[in-house]
Amino acid sequence: MAVSAGSARAPPRSDQVQKDKAGHTSGPSKASHMRKLLGFEWTDVSSWGRLVTLLNRPTDPASLAVFRFLFGLLMVLDIPQERGLSSLDRRYLDGLEVCRFPLLDALQPLPLDWMYLVYTIMFLGALGMMLGLCYRISCVLFLLPYWYVFLLDKTSWNNHSYLYGLLAFQLTFMDANHY
Secondary structure: OOOOOOOOOOOOOOOOOEEOOOOOEEOOOOOOHHHHHHOOOHHHHOOHHHHHHHHOOOOOOHHHHHHHHHHHHHHHHHHHHOOOOOOHHHHOOOOOOOOOOOOOOOOOOOOHHHHHHHHHHHHHHHHHHHHOOOHHHHHHHHHHHHHHHHHHOHHHOOHHHHHHHHHHHHHHOOOOOOO
16 A cells, blocks of 8 residues: 555654654753753643653662662661661660650660660661562561660760661662562
């Protein structure tokens, strides 16, 4: 079956600027600085409908997997250094008083041998998060001991410590293990 020359669409010329269905221009025009840096234009967030479309667009999950791996690696390194696994015998000697958070006086440290177990579970959870093994279980195994240790001693509180706990909580509900 032959197609007449008049009904066939001519390919777009390279000097023409064309708009696709979303209203984005294609052709010889250069992308704006905002699109180069952030991946979207200001018009993409100018209305609620466009913002919802922008937030629901398909993206590559590789960046989430890299974040999961790096977060797990930092927590594996953080547990002996910042959380006190290396100085556990000095921090939680049996009967040693620690500075408590207000309203959490009932939260008491376990005996020293059990505290080693708590830190080991936290370490294995962080290692599982890093490697993506039994991901959600690993997140919970990291998260529960982390918050227990965090709320146990007020003197070890830092803003970034609170942030680590919140990020681990969010990672528990993300599918960061699928890549």
